[in-house]
Amino acid sequence: MSTNVKRLYRSRTDRWFAGVCGGLGHYFGIDPTVVRALFVLFGLVVGGGILAYLLLWLIIPLEPEEAGQLADEPPPVPAETEQE
Numbered sequence: 277m278s279t280n281v282k283r284l285y286r287s288r289t290d291r292w293f294a295g296v297c298g299g300l301g302h303y304f305g306i307d308p309t310v311v312r313a314l315f316v317l318f319g320l321v322v323g324g325g326i327l328a329y330l331l332l333w334l335i336i337p338l339e340p341e342e343a344g345q346l347a348d349e350p351p352p353v354p355a356e357t358e359q360e
Contacts, residue, residue, distance in 0.1 A: 285339035294333045 287298030290308050297315060301308030319325020 284336055286333070286336050288339045288341070294329075295338065296329055296332045296336060299336060299339065300332075 282303065284303045285299050286295035287302060287308075288295060290298030290302070292298075292312070297311040298308045301311045304311075315325045315329055317325075318328065
């Protein structure tokens with residue numbers, strides 16, 4: 277009896293600094309660029325964006341290597357070889 281539990285991880289592939297925004301974007305199903313923009317806006321308006329990012333970096337675990345691709349991502353398309 278296996279249940280598919282949605283877990284929050286820092287992204288290994290969609291990352292600029294530590295993968296926090298990429299992981300949050302994937303978890304909530306939104307573009308990580310939107311999450312990054314919200315962090316910048318939060319940092320400029322409230323002043324806590326950097327602190328929040330650093331705390332999330334410490335709290336959210338890194339995506340496991342053996343997970344490979346996440347379940348909702350399509351498999352990679354193999355490169356076609358030229359046939360003449």
